[in-house]
Amino acid sequence: MSMNSMAAPGLGHSLDISGTTPTPFARLVRVEVRKAYDTRSGLWLLISTAALTAVVMVIQLAVGATQEDVSLTYNSFLTSTNFSIAILLPVIGILLLTSEWSQRTAMVSFSLEPRRPHVILAKLTVGVLLAVAAVVIALVLAALCNVIYGVVSSDPVVWNLEAARLGGFLLLQLIGMLTGFAFAALLLNSPAAIVFYMVYTFVLPGLFGIGAALMDWFDSVRPWIDFNFAQGPLVDATMTPEDWAHFAVSGFIWLVLPLAIGVWRVLRAEVK
Amino acid sequence: MIQVEGLTRKYGSFTAVDDVSFVCQPGRVTGFLGPNGAGKTTTMRVMVGLTPPTAGRVTIGGHLYKDIPNPGRHVGVLLDASAQHAGRTGREILEIGARTMGLPATRVDEMIELVSLTPQEAKRRLRNYSLGMKQRLGIAHALLGDPSVLILDEPANGLDPAGIRWMRGLLKGYAERGGTVLLSSHLLHEVEQIADEMILIGNGRIVAQGDKKSLLAGADGGKASTLVTALDNTALADALTAKGFTVASAGEGLRVEVEPVEVGRTALEASVVLTDLRAAEGGLEDLFLELTAETQREHTA
Amino acid sequence: MTAATLDLGDARPIPFHRLVSVELRKSYDTRAGFWLLMVIGLLVVAAEAIVLIVTVVQDEPLSYGDTTAVAAFVTSVLLPVLGIMVVTSEWSQRTAMVTFALEPRRPHVIAAKAMVGLLLTLATIVVALVVGLVTVLLYAALQGESPVWHFGWTGFTAFLVTQTFAMLGGFALATLLLNTPAAIVVFFVYRWVLPGLLALGTALIGWFGSLAPWIDFQSAQGELYDFPLTGEQWAQLFVSGVIWLVVPLLIGIWRVLRAEVK
Ligand SMILES: Nc1ncnc2c1ncn2[C@@H]1O[C@H](COP(=O)(O)OP(=O)(O)O)[C@@H](O)[C@H]1O
Ligand SMILES: [Mg+2]
Numbered sequence: 006m007s008m009n010s011m012a013a014p015g016l017g018h019s020l021d022i023s024g025t026t027p028t029p030f031a032r033l034v035r036v037e038v039r040k041a042y043d044t045r046s047g048l049w050l051l052i053s054t055a056a057l058t059a060v061v062m063v064i065q066l067a068v069g070a071t072q073e074d075v076s077l078t079y080n081s082f083l084t085s086t087n088f089s090i091a092i093l094l095p096v097i098g099i100l101l102l103t104s105e106w107s108q109r110t111a112m113v114s115f116s117l118e119p120r121r122p123h124v125i126l127a128k129l130t131v132g133v134l135l136a137v138a139a140v141v142i143a144l145v146l147a148a149l150c151n152v153i154y155g156v157v158s159s160d161p162v163v164w165n166l167e168a169a170r171l172g173g174f175l176l177l178q179l180i181g182m183l184t185g186f187a188f189a190a191l192l193l194n195s196p197a198a199i200v201f202y203m204v205y206t207f208v209l210p211g212l213f214g215i216g217a218a219l220m221d222w223f224d225s226v227r228p229w230i231d232f233n234f235a236q237g238p239l240v241d242a243t244m245t246p247e248d249w250a251h252f253a254v255s256g257f258i259w260l261v262l263p264l265a266i267g268v269w270r271v272l273r274a275e276v277k
Numbered sequence: 278m279i280q281v282e283g284l285t286r287k288y289g290s291f292t293a294v295d296d297v298s299f300v301c302q303p304g305r306v307t308g309f310l311g312p313n314g315a316g317k318t319t320t321m322r323v324m325v326g327l328t329p330p331t332a333g334r335v336t337i338g339g340h341l342y343k344d345i346p347n348p349g350r351h352v353g354v355l356l357d358a359s360a361q362h363a364g365r366t367g368r369e370i371l372e373i374g375a376r377t378m379g380l381p382a383t384r385v386d387e388m389i390e391l392v393s394l395t396p397q398e399a400k401r402r403l404r405n406y407s408l409g410m411k412q413r414l415g416i417a418h419a420l421l422g423d424p425s426v427l428i429l430d431e432p433a434n435g436l437d438p439a440g441i442r443w444m445r446g447l448l449k450g451y452a453e454r455g456g457t458v459l460l461s462s463h464l465l466h467e468v469e470q471i472a473d474e475m476i477l478i479g480n481g482r483i484v485a486q487g488d489k490k491s492l493l494a495g496a497d498g499g500k501a502s503t504l505v506t507a508l509d510n511t512a513l514a515d516a517l518t519a520k521g522f523t524v525a526s527a528g529e530g531l532r533v534e535v536e537p538v539e540v541g542r543t544a545l546e547a548s549v550v551l552t553d554l555r556a557a558e559g560g561l562e563d564l565f566l567e568l569t570a571e572t573q574r575e576h577t578a
Numbered sequence: 579m580t581a582a583t584l585d586l587g588d589a590r591p592i593p594f595h596r597l598v599s600v601e602l603r604k605s606y607d608t609r610a611g612f613w614l615l616m617v618i619g620l621l622v623v624a625a626e627a628i629v630l631i632v633t634v635v636q637d638e639p640l641s642y643g644d645t646t647a648v649a650a651f652v653t654s655v656l657l658p659v660l661g662i663m664v665v666t667s668e669w670s671q672r673t674a675m676v677t678f679a680l681e682p683r684r685p686h687v688i689a690a691k692a693m694v695g696l697l698l699t700l701a702t703i704v705v706a707l708v709v710g711l712v713t714v715l716l717y718a719a720l721q722g723e724s725p726v727w728h729f730g731w732t733g734f735t736a737f738l739v740t741q742t743f744a745m746l747g748g749f750a751l752a753t754l755l756l757n758t759p760a761a762i763v764v765f766f767v768y769r770w771v772l773p774g775l776l777a778l779g780t781a782l783i784g785w786f787g788s789l790a791p792w793i794d795f796q797s798a799q800g801e802l803y804d805f806p807l808t809g810e811q812w813a814q815l816f817v818s819g820v821i822w823l824v825v826p827l828l829i830g831i832w833r834v835l836r837a838e839v840k
Contacts, residue, residue, distance in 0.1 A: 019278070020338020020340060020345065020425065021338075022338075022340065025345075025350055026346060029379075032377065033377070036373055036377045039373060040362075043373070044364035045364050047364075068779075071783075075782055088775065092763070092767060096759065108361070108364075109359070109361070110361055112360045115327060116325045116327060116348070116349075116354045117348065117374065117378065118348075119325075119342055195759050197610075199763060200659050200762055203766035207766060216632075219636065220632065275322075275327065275328045275329065276328075404840050405840070
């Protein structure tokens with residue numbers, strides 16, 4: 006036992022911490038990865054995401070194979086992840102952080118590693134790793150579907166994934182994950198963060214669209230404040246320097262700002 | 278060693294902990310005693326950096342908690358045994374703790390065995406744990422890193438009698454080997470039996486501290502009293518009254534305001550057969566109730 | 579007298595209205611519940627303010643029908659969340675243990691919760707109508723015109739019904755899943771993603787076009803704004819409603835009745 010080596014008890018007795026190394030970051034990340042899948046709800050969320058990705062692609066494959074006037078490419082199989090990964094990755098990002106609050110495990114996490122920025126960074130790293138994993142799974146599933154499509158359909162098999170598109174696809178999924186994470190840090194509450202995220206992705210773009218249609222001045226402001234809109238050229242891999250400027254400014258508003266405020270909140274919060 | 282210096286924590290205009298200072302020595306079990314809402318948990322939360330103090334500070338072995346690298350290896354903490362993911366198994370909860378601290382997986386099995394959870398129980402999810410099982414798991418979690426300082430908030434809550442006795446032995450052993458143990462409780466009897474040192478807190482303020490003897494001595498000279506039962510209580514009562522002692526009936530026997538030795542001597546002289554003779558432990562309890570009187574919800578005085 | 583049996587002579591079961599009033603109170607006495615209601619109200623006001631400013635600046639017309647439509651849009655996004663939280667918060671906070679110990683007739687509790695959802699929907703509609711009214715009056719004052727009360731009872735009835743269905747949709751999914759995040763995600767996908775997918779399917783696959791109206795509850799509800807409905811439209815509303823409201827609710831209730839409450 007470590008206490009055996011301690012000096013005789015007495016006033017001024019101090020803890021010898023010279024032999025202890027701080028918790029390495031890699032270990033924190035490994036633990037956080039484990040926490041992402043060691044509960045039933047966490048595991049099912051990951052499985053559902055993978056399963057939904059496959060189901061959407063298979064439906065797409067079935068439609069493509071049976072309908073004469075539909076022809077599919079590798080890229081169109083990847084695009085179908087708009088209805089699977091794109092929706093659920095942000096939710097994973099949100100729950101990575103908020104479940105620590107709703108289940109009150111933050112008390113334990115922060116007492117084992119009081120350097121809270123390290124814990125948050127470890128969680129963020131897990132989010133990024135999961136996003137990359139999701140992209141890999143999507144790439145593999147899309148390749149499988151494309152091969153099958155080549156066999157069952159009369160259309161030619163098209164492998165159209167240039168580096169720019171691949172980069173854009175990866176970046177989009179990362180952004181989705183990070184935006185979810187940022188909203189979660191800001192609100193520290195699962196339902197609120199999920200609702201906020203859903204309204205932000207599904208409802209807000211429509212409203213911005215109406216605003217842009219009604220008012221000319223808003224139409225010119227929109228790209229600077231509508232992050233979803235600014236990501237559009239990324240999907241088509243047609244980013245111009247101005248597009249990147251829109252991307253940076255709107256990304257600052259919807260990603261960096263909430264994340265910064267959220268992290269500041271977590272660092273100061275009384276953990277109950 | 279834990280050193281609390283001028284600790285204050287306010288919530289708005291309400292002061293939960295009010296200028297609290299005390300020291301927990303290594304090699305001793307320190308009991309932190311106070312009624313519900315006295316500020317025990319808040320003080321302990323500040324110790325481990327979960328609640329920022331309004332004023333003052335706490336050092337553990339000379340360091341602020343946040344400055345201790347891999348603190349789980351030095352300080353074992355149990356604040357709330359239910360503050361764990363309800364969907365994780367008991368084993369998984371320990372596993373995660375062990376991994377964070379960089380401990381081998383064998384440590385998890387050792388701890389499960391130490392707190393007498395069966396391997397089968399360890400496989401159940403926390404949602405399905407009883408209060409006492411959660412508490413055992415929490416103690417196991419606190420001991421995982423083999424720390425030299427233990428901070429335990431109401432560790433006996435929900436434990437069965439055998440569990441309480443086991444924990445008492447465990448903590449005494451820890452202290453004997455040089456560890457520092459701070460445990461809180463709202464039950465005097467619990468603390469009295471383990472603690473070498475007691476800190477009494479009420480309404481966020483320290484009302485008394487010291488070991489049992491000095492606390493009793495501090496309270497109006499430590500008036501002793503005795504509980505005694507004899508085959509012939511009436512005869513004994515007469516003999517005691519004749520000597521000028523105050524006697525009252527208590528349960529099946531008598532309560533006498535004098536040390537047990539005087540009662541025994543009187544019984545011998547009066548040739549009364551005693552079936553039970555012991556010091557009444559009311560002294561400390563009275564003291565506790567008296568010191569925390571304004572902070573009690575039920576006014577006993 | 580030693581009572582070996584409990585004398586239930588004077589005992590009255592808990593009346594339903596008491597359950598409802600308790601559940602109503604539970605919907606706003608926590609910070610989360612209170613803020614959800616507040617946010618709905620604030621968003622309605624904010625949306626109306628934006629619409630008012632835009633129409634005045636752009637010199638566009640604005641009628642009472644328009645302002646209620648704006649309010650209806652905002653509330654229809656968050657009312658289902660309310661319906662979800664009424665059910666799931668009981669599970670995530672484990673208060674179901676207490677609730678079902680005090681009233682073991684679980685269907686009564688669920689009915690009381692549904693009633694609370696309906697009452698809050700009504701309250702939200704009243705708020706939306708009042709805020710819409712104020713907006714129109716403000717618009718008229720700012721523009722120096724007399725307010726336009728173009729407001730159809732058909733539209734109002736459809737508004738009432740669709741809002742109620744929106745809330746009940748959330749309620750049903752919540753009962754089915756008993757998990758807040760899952761219910762919210764599924765609801766938003768159902769409400770905002772599915773219609774697009776169904777339209778896509780209709781465009782791509784011939785036979786799907788004739789099936790879609792029978793499973794598309796959103797579109798079926800939309801027809802209510804063009805009252806009266808044909809017999810087929812009623813049938814489609816009924817069938818899609820059974821799929822999205824009745825079936826999840828029945829399975830959900832069956833689950834709640836059998837669940838071990840932890
Ligand atoms: N975040 C908070 N806001 C307001 N009051 C609080 C907060 N945390 C604790 N308190 C109050 O501080 C007092 C001390 O609480 P606590 O330290 O938990 O007492 P105990 O001695 O029973 O552990 C209680 O009255 C409690 O309600
Ligand atoms: Mg306490």
